[in-house]
Amino acid sequence: MKTDDEVVSAVAAADGEIVFVGDDEGVQKYIGKDTKVIDLDGLYVLPGFIDGHNHGASHQLEKKFDLYLNETAPNQASYQKVMKDYREKYPDKKYILGHGLNLNAFENNSPAHGFIDEIIDDACVFIQDMSVHGCLLNKKAMDEIGLTKDTKAPDGGTIYTDGNGEPTGYLSDCFSLTAPLLAKVTHDAAQEKAAFKEFMKEMNSYGITAFQVPGGGFEDGLDIIREFAKSGKMTMRVSLGQFVDDLNADGAKKIVKVFDKNQSYNSDWCKVTLAKAIIDGVPEGKSALLIDPYDSAAGMPADYRGPVSATQDELNEMTAIIDKAGYQVEFHAMGDGAVNMALNAFEYALKHNGKRDARHQIAHATLMKDEDIPRMGDLNVIGAMQPMWFYYDPFFSPLEEKVFGKARFAKEYRIKDMLDAGIVMTGSIDYPITLEARPLTGIQAGATQCSPFDGEEDSADYLRNPDQAVTVLDMVKMYTVNGAFALEMDKQIGTIEVGKKADFVVLGQNILSCDVKDVANTGVLYTISDGRVVYTGKDKSVKAEPIQGA
Template structure:
């Protein structure tokens, strides 16, 4: 008898297969799962077998994040990380401490203070000011994107360097926040960020590699073994990370399985398609495949750039003349998506507003009309506001719903900066996971880290309860649209098999089945055995890729 290299036993195993079967033991050899079952698996234990006693803890397939930014997240970890702050005073203290410990040099642009991760809800109207930032950074320029990456806080030194003043026009895809006389106040929305970040020196290849590996370690600590990097290209303060991934795949330091979504430059048109084809061929190697294209169709609701079918309200229930921005002209989109589809690209859409969601679905419908139904597995991420008429179209068109479940809750940003400006009935159309499930859509899941935590268990908790997980609360709120909740098993499958399907990895990963890679995570408890309001208290103890341990708590 050939003995296994690793045997997990003594606890429940959530296989995530089509019938969600349960087992109590798993054996691994040569990086693959060789047995799934019960006590009989123990027969594969030999003198050199590593035995992992689950002791009642749950073994799950490695989580797969279908929309995440590990390089930019890693850069924030290495730079001025504001994720632990919650108020303006706390952010300013963090920024001041960082500036003291990182004196200005020319290397890697560290004359600049870079980082980010502040919450819009910490500031009136979601817009911090240069005047506040000047108190701790009077001379060094600063560029600090917020948590969602759709706006940036800059100081007066950065505005001066960029030549931004009251006479500077807003770019077509963004907005400069201004006071009553038109003077910029220190917040740049969407495409206006490029007015400053184009001045920031590119990080060195060595620093980008360090950021990728820092992000990878962080994801592994949450049980994440595969992901789709949602921007491989020149956006915000990043350079194209494709070469960083390629080198990591070649030298073996990339332990996750990654699909890269090549950035669709919304300032260009169809002429960029040959470049996307060339970059797909050049970057793809081993664990990294650059086979998706990211189209950011709109912005976010909090700064009124999410594209809506009807105008935003003014906070008093009256319609305005603003219905958001479609960053890619819908006519261009309906031409671009069929061409990308015909070339074998998956299209990874960002769509927050109901108009953006519809424009993306219409573009996929056009691709099907021209090319027939293929297997590119297009998906729409975020899906915050979805018109009820468009819910069944996800299944009809074969478009996966890429959920960022952690956001489907009431918190200050939703209560203060979103709900008053959406108004009825569309305030009740948000994050319709339950309706999408009932309509038969494929559900995948991701975090959008560093916009929000990459913790899958916190996101799963929110999907099930429609309330924030313990430790993630930002106030005492009722469940948010509880009829859109989904069950624990469905949410776990979305975060494993669903995302594996989106990444074309379902034949090798995503479930615990014989023959698949041993990409696994050990939780500290079985969430199915406890109350639903404790799901988010579960933690990852160990993470394995190809049967090799890539994370162990402590």
């Protein structure tokens, strides 16, 4: 498939660029003695998939060096066994970082520090939950950062307490409090490079040839990308974002200086343009910002709407400063209150600075006011969406339904309405928040609003808002041309056109014409980056099943 949804039979590339798109006869003149020819024999070629919201190689580092719970059954006994084994393996570690804590393993979805203290009380242990917005500390870690009943949560954060007002050790969106602990857990340059190489290999196996990192590991990451690009090891293009630490004018000026300093890193492989700011938290942590109070089942005060990280005026000024400097702003916003604040900020920047091709984004946009959907389209704000969250999944959905209530839960992820409003959406999975990073599963989930996995695709237990289903082609665009637009790489990638980079994925069948419930079973046969085959698969079809730990 090339641009404008046109289907052709042949494509030729030289020196990493597409030089011909057309028919079999026309391509013959591009075939020489050193030309590598791949006879597709009816297979299907798409532009390389683009993951619009991916945290990069952090998962590879976590799994190899940290306390890793993602592949453990979500119950306290299993978690404690993993902790015991880890402590025996690393008896001298003074700071232990963990990942993948499933809140469903705890009564009322509320973990407390004693669960860790029973196993490890002589080292600081802090375990991020599956959203990474929440974190459980043991007593020693609490003491290390001075967490007491008198500690005030940072803006936008929540410190959970027991019936006596004492902190349980579970925090949501309190990154500034846990930062001193995180700083004690480091990985050396060799480990980071090995992890990035492994990450690219995994993503290539899914047909992914570009991705956007929404903040984190900025300057170290830039150096790795430059080194890999220079040595020919890069197999994915990347827009590398950076977090805005303080959501105000001072924070904006600081991030603009960082971006200005690093513009020399821009290349065919790298883009330095995205500033990431977090307005609210996550529904399951009861830290998403809502317009109306949480449901009573959330167990919060009657008027509780969730914390917020900044005032509207602060967000407005921050956004206007970054926008005027010519950079993109992406807001993490999951609650309808947070999305509304983000749109207010983008509207302010537009009025303050004038119209430009800004390509600002909202990540997740889980819940939106009815009137904010067309407004988001009118403001040309991109939605960085996660299609594997669209259906009724076994982890996030029950928790969201509980804290939001059934009626409000049913209004999440109105993808068809967003598409009809002209909102450009990208596809991703927020890896490694969810490990199921295959675009083909996301494409099927968005087109069916049901689970894409074998044995689940016909079950009503996984079906959610079928009226919001979109076409397979709509979903393909999220992972190709829309992704390129969001990365500001649309002149290079996203469609198969002469002059663009030779980034392709070859699939085992035409996913636009096959049964929509068979899209996720499609095999990736070749992934081609910059004209090089970087992944070769064996099977035209695969069994679609969750990646372990997803």
